[in-house]
Amino acid sequence: MNSRPILIVEDNPDDQKLALRAFKKCNLSNTIIFANDGVEAGEYLFGDESNKKKIVPAVVLLDLNMPRKNGLELLKDIRENDSTRFLPVVVITTSKEEQDLINSYSLGVNSYVRKPVDFNEFLEAVKSLGLYWLLLNECPSS
Amino acid sequence: MNKHSIQYQLNSTVMTTVTFALLLSSLCMLIYSVNVYYDNKAESLMSRSHLVARALVPSMQFDDYQLAENYLATLKAEDDVLNAFIFDENLKVYAVLNEKIDTDFNPNLFINTGVVVDKSTMIYMTPVMDNGEATGYLLIKVGFHLTRALRTHLFIYFIVFITSLIAAYWFSLKVQKKIVQPLNGVTQLMRRIAITNDLSQRFNSEVKGEIGSLVKAINQLLQELEEKRHELVVVNKSLELEVNERREAEVALKASQKQYLDLNTQLEERVKNRTKQLESANQELEAFSYSVSHDLRAPLRAMDGFSQALLEDYADRLDDEGQDYLNRVRAAAQRMGGLIDDMLMLSRVSRTDMKLEMTNLTLMATDILKELEEQDHERQVTYHLQPNLMAYCDQHLMKIALTNLLSNAWKYSSSNEHAFIEFGQNLEQTFFIKDNGVGFDMKYGHKLFTAFQRLHTAQEFPGSGIGLATVKRVMSRHDGQVWAESEIEKGSIFYFSLPQA
Numbered sequence: 001m002n003s004r005p006i007l008i009v010e011d012n013p014d015d016q017k018l019a020l021r022a023f024k025k026c027n028l029s030n031t032i033i034f035a036n037d038g039v040e041a042g043e044y045l046f047g048d049e050s051n052k053k054k055i056v057p058a059v060v061l062l063d064l065n066m067p068r069k070n071g072l073e074l075l076k077d078i079r080e081n082d083s084t085r086f087l088p089v090v091v092i093t094t095s096k097e098e099q100d101l102i103n104s105y106s107l108g109v110n111s112y113v114r115k116p117v118d119f120n121e122f123l124e125a126v127k128s129l130g131l132y133w134l135l136l137n138e139c140p141s142s
Numbered sequence: 143m144n145k146h147s148i149q150y151q152l153n154s155t156v157m158t159t160v161t162f163a164l165l166l167s168s169l170c171m172l173i174y175s176v177n178v179y180y181d182n183k184a185e186s187l188m189s190r191s192h193l194v195a196r197a198l199v200p201s202m203q204f205d206d207y208q209l210a211e212n213y214l215a216t217l218k219a220e221d222d223v224l225n226a227f228i229f230d231e232n233l234k235v236y237a238v239l240n241e242k243i244d245t246d247f248n249p250n251l252f253i254n255t256g257v258v259v260d261k262s263t264m265i266y267m268t269p270v271m272d273n274g275e276a277t278g279y280l281l282i283k284v285g286f287h288l289t290r291a292l293r294t295h296l297f298i299y300f301i302v303f304i305t306s307l308i309a310a311y312w313f314s315l316k317v318q319k320k321i322v323q324p325l326n327g328v329t330q331l332m333r334r335i336a337i338t339n340d341l342s343q344r345f346n347s348e349v350k351g352e353i354g355s356l357v358k359a360i361n362q363l364l365q366e367l368e369e370k371r372h373e374l375v376v377v378n379k380s381l382e383l384e385v386n387e388r389r390e391a392e393v394a395l396k397a398s399q400k401q402y403l404d405l406n407t408q409l410e411e412r413v414k415n416r417t418k419q420l421e422s423a424n425q426e427l428e429a430f431s432y433s434v435s436h437d438l439r440a441p442l443r444a445m446d447g448f449s450q451a452l453l454e455d456y457a458d459r460l461d462d463e464g465q466d467y468l469n470r471v472r473a474a475a476q477r478m479g480g481l482i483d484d485m486l487m488l489s490r491v492s493r494t495d496m497k498l499e500m501t502n503l504t505l506m507a508t509d510i511l512k513e514l515e516e517q518d519h520e521r522q523v524t525y526h527l528q529p530n531l532m533a534y535c536d537q538h539l540m541k542i543a544l545t546n547l548l549s550n551a552w553k554y555s556s557s558n559e560h561a562f563i564e565f566g567q568n569l570e571q572t573f574f575i576k577d578n579g580v581g582f583d584m585k586y587g588h589k590l591f592t593a594f595q596r597l598h599t600a601q602e603f604p605g606s607g608i609g610l611a612t613v614k615r616v617m618s619r620h621d622g623q624v625w626a627e628s629e630i631e632k633g634s635i636f637y638f639s640l641p642q643a
Contacts, residue, residue, distance in 0.1 A: 012440050014444030065436060119446045
């Protein structure tokens with residue numbers, strides 16, 4: 001059982017709230033950390049000047065379209081940084097664009113999920129994700 | 143006058159002929175004259191000799207010297223007698239007319255020789271016969287002057303020769319004139335025509351014979367040449383006119399060609415610009431649609447999600463009415479999600495580039511129906527797909543169209559327990575999808591393919607009203623057609639046709 005936090009990078013507060021509720025419904029005990037955009041997420045992952053403690057989440061749930069630094073740019077940074085190179089990243093986005101899919105996989109995303117409009121479906125998706133990435137998936141220990 | 147000219151040849155022929163003829167005849171005459179003279183002379187000599195020899199018989203018989211001399215003397219009267227001898231039977235000189243000459247005369251030379259010509263003398267010795275015996279011989283010597291005798295002949299012949307030559311030459315000249323003059327005239331005429339280029343001239347003389355025919359022929363030829371030349375001039379003029387016309391036409395054509403090319407270049411430029419504009423407009427639209435759909439979906443999720451959250455977490459604090467309201471909110475959010483997807487699809491169908499290829503529609507329909515079965519496995523729907531239905535179309539767009547048509551068939555036959563869907567081809571390029579569902583009122587058939595126009599309520603059958611509009615858009619892009627027939631409660635048949643490859 002992975003007890004590390006889950007980092008959700010999502011700019012929409014409604015979606016944040018819904019995701020939180022979904023995880024609660026799954027009975028997953030992991031801490032959920034929200035970052036509002038790529039820059040904030042970067043600070044969490046890589047640390048900033050004030051040297052806030054770096055977190056190493058169990059999995060990063062990443063939205064693509066965000067202000068300042070968008071999802072793909074953050075993904076690139078994550079993969080380029082040694083400390084986060086193997087960090088599981090799951091893109092969750094409303095985009096149905098093939099190009100986003102291609103770009104994400106090119107940058108080394110672990111999984112790509114489309115955010116369903118229907119909330120029940122969203123719930124199911126989050127449940128599956130949580131169960132899989134936290135309980136089933138394994139990562140290198142570095 | 144060169145040796146090829148007719149004049150010369152004529153002249154020389156005539157002169158040569160005349161000369162030859164005259165010479166020949168002169169020669170013949172001369173020979174004949176010589177013979178005549180000789181014969182005359184010989185005959186005269188012989189007859190005189192014989193006469194005198196006969197007369198001398200008695201004188202010889204009686205050895206009458208005086209008589210003999212008298213007879214000899216008669217010969218003297220003849221002025222051509224040069225000398226005369228009488229010999230005795232032993233050929234000794236008995237009497238001689240002229241002693242002074244012929245002193246060494248040998249009579250033996252002349253026995254039985256007949257008439258002998260020696261230099262310019264003719265000598266004849268004849269025996270004096272007395273009873274068959276020669277009692278003596280008589281020899282007469284006369285002068286034989288051939289040349290002198292013939293001199294006159296020769297003179298006459300010469301005069302004749304000269305006169306004939308002159309006459310021949312004159313006649314020849316006359317004939318030449320007759321022949322050569324017209325020829326020269328024709329030659330001069332030809333030269334004149336060549337210089338002046340005037341084909342209207344003719345040779346005027348009234349010549350007869352071969353030259354006449356030649357002249358006539360030449361005149362005819364000139365006539366024809368004149369006429370032909372006239373024709374040629376006329377034709378030439380008209381050709382010139384035509385050439386000028388053609389040239390002008392060519393210039394005009396070139397000008398219009400240039401215009402056309404310029405116009406073409408302009409048009410191409412315009413087309414290029416328009417295409418660029420369209421492409422950029424398309425791209426903008428694409429980006430716009432994407433962000434629109436993206437941004438529209440986010441609030442939908444919130445509406446749907448929080449309504450659900452309310453329903454779940456605050457169920458105990460909500461009465462039925464409250465729950466109903468929230469359910470409606472959820473339903474509306476979902477419908478809106480569907481609409482956004484459909485509209486995005488419709489706009490993409492209009493914009494994407496088409497890649498046409500031969501597609502197996504049967505396989506495509508099979509996949510779609512299998513998916514429909516999976517999503518709705520509670521229903522029992524039988525279907526029949528005609529095998530190997532091929533069409534020349536864009537695969538992606540056709541999949542969208544078929545999905546819409548088949549989902550419609552699936553959806554609208556849900557009222558029928560034994561739903562049956564058929565997909566086939568009834569004409570060269572016409573396909574049909576038949577269902578035995580609820581059908582629609584043909585009265586409103588014209589609204590069928592309009593966006594957002596529905597012929598049933600959302601309660602009866604869910605739907606956005608864009609599906610068929612999308613199908614129509616797909617068929618239009620293929621330059622094809624789509625239409626439908628239906629009977630209420632009996633079912634519907636949707637036809638679509640595609641142009642050939």
